[in-house]
Amino acid sequence: MATRCTHTCSDCAVLACRSKTEEKYPAFCLTEKVDHQLLDQVVQIYKDDEELGNIARVSACIEGEFYGRLTRVEETIEFIKRMGYKKIGIASCVGLMNETRIFTKILKANKIKYYTVGCKIGAVDKTEIGIPEEKKLNRGCGHESMCNPIMQAKVLAEQGTDFNIVIGLCVGHDTLFLKHSEAPTTVMIVKDRVLGHNPVMALYTANTMCSRFKRELKL
Structure with missing residues (x-):
């Protein structure tokens, strides 16, 4: 029995899908193997759903006009204005207030x-949802809000x-x-x-001698 190919987009060094260069697609290319009926259905969503289509178009236009010129904060402001959002919700970690x-x-x-809401709203102790005292940051020395x-x-x-914006929520809490x-x-x-809230640096430095990923990357 033939082994099913498990290669995905992160295994590709060509990325010919960016310009639909079909002759350069690798054998495992997901674009080449895509379910065209499903693809047509998805494209139709952008056309038929006013909100989703508008998000897609506005995002693409901001990318095209300001690529490499605006910061993430500036892009967000521009996106809010172009989408016509009237009230922005902010879900913030209290540590990044x-x-x-x-x-x-x-x-x-x-x-x-x-309107901003901090992550500790309600001041519910972590033990209320089954978090052991010893797993608290304070190791159980009194109340610690979840x-x-x-x-x-x-x-x-x-x-x-x-429109809501997440600022600094922990992994899982953001989920x-x-x-x-x-x-x-x-x-x-x-x-x-x-x-410093710049997690991509762990990837940029993954191949360096001081990397914590040396074992995984077999350095």
Whole structure:
């Protein structure tokens, strides 16, 4: 029995799909093997769904006009304006509230309304959901509030936000927020205390002698 090919896009060094260069597609190319009926259905979604289609078009236009020129913060502001969003929800880690505060000043300067909810909303102790005392940051020395991303999403829904922004939620907590957010959502900052909230540096330096991934990459 033939072994099924398990190569995917991250195994490709050609990326001919960027310009539909079919003669350069590798044998395992997912674009070449794509289910065209499914592809047609997906393309039709962009055409038929007003909100999703508008998001796709506005995003592409911002990319085309400002590629390599605007920061992520500037792109986000531009996206908000072009989409006509009236009220922005911000789901922020309390540990990055200073960064969030700076961002809200920028929103205010651009006359964009916002509503911020910190991750510790409700001040529920971690033990309430089964987190052992010894797994708390304070190792059980009193109350320690859990991160509550589902509550953040619920509060922003109650506030009627039409676009949400995640700032610094932990891995997993951001997953819960994204799953429960009722409004379209983007992530502005991902938390990485070790690398100054710039997790891609772990990949840029993965092949260096000081990398923590030497074993995985067989350096």
